[in-house]
Amino acid sequence: MTTITKTTKEREINRYQRCIDTSKRVRWDIEDDVIRGRMFDPSDKFMPDGLSMVSIFTTLTEDEKRFVSQIQGRTYASVFGLAERFVNAKVLEVSEDHWFGDQTALEALVRFSDEELKHQALFRRIEELIDETLPPGYDFVANTDEVARAVLEKSTWAVLGLTLDIELFTQLHYRQSIDSNDALSPLFRDVFLYHWKEESQHAILDELEWVRHDATITNAERDAAVDDFIDLVDAIDGILQWQSGADAKYFAAICGRNVGDEEVRTIQAGFLEAYRWTYIHSGAQNRRFSDVLGSLITGDQVRRIHAALETLH
Ligand SMILES: [Fe+2]
Ligand SMILES: [Fe+2]
Secondary structure (H helix, E strand, O other): OHHHHHHHHHHHHHHHHHHHHHHHHHOOOHHHHHHOOOOOOOOOEOOOHHHHOHHHOOOOOHHHHHHHHHHHHHHHHHHHHHHHHHHHHHHHHHHHHHOOOOHHHHHHHHHHHHHHHHHHHHHHHHHHHHHHHOOOOOOOOOOHHHHHHHHHOOOHHHHHHHHHHHHHHHHHHHHHHHHOOOOEOHHHHHHHHHHHHHHHHHHHHHHHHHHHHHOOOOHHHHHHHHHHHHHHHHHHHHHHHHHHHHHHHHHHHHOOOOOOHHHHHHHHHHHHHHHHHHHHHHHHOOHHHHHHHHHHOOHHHHHHHHHHHHOOO
């Protein structure tokens, strides 16, 4: 038993160490590597078709669909700025468990936190550049710090689960951005690429920390945490509903033709479906996420989560 435990522990230390090694190897700079003096071009799409779901915006012309992808790109920068605020705070909090003892794990989490601060700065920079490119009037409805504070009131188990979901779906987002041959902005494509390079390590660390934390809680605490997780997904969906309304209104005000109330509602529904796919379902349906989740909770608890996700369509 001792041997097995030790082997598992050594394997974990190796995974933390590999994350540190990769983190050092792929490290990038916002201006020198990602921005490189570039601006956004309004004739490019920002979000790939697989995420913006342009095909469901059936009432729009091709130019209008491109505008939708640009609005979604701006929202993407803001949503990630928001998510990374609470992800970083939680990483700093759980790193306390490694202050003494495993310094390799501590170093991996410190690097994780440093990268997440950099990503927030990247997305603020992207938001500024888009602000210079698109017409005025866009509004991101959520307050980043208020949302982050509310998220962190939920149990650590739930926040780590949500974090793994988020960091796994950034990998899918990167794949969508390279798969698409639609005229995607080279700068936005690089945002997906560089973000993915560091998020890949974060997803491994999320899993290690989630499983480690899970072993410290009781069955009753875990059951309550499943409810917290569902509450967090519902709260995110609330933000997405609100934002899809704001984005549809902005589109209608700027697109240059008269858009009736019914079409605005259709466009809002399109934004919401795309956002639910981008920010909830693409992670929840990830195989790795399902495997880890399934290894931590009972079949009944998995069904509770799936039932909650099913309502978000
Ligand atoms: Fe990030
Ligand atoms: Fe991350």
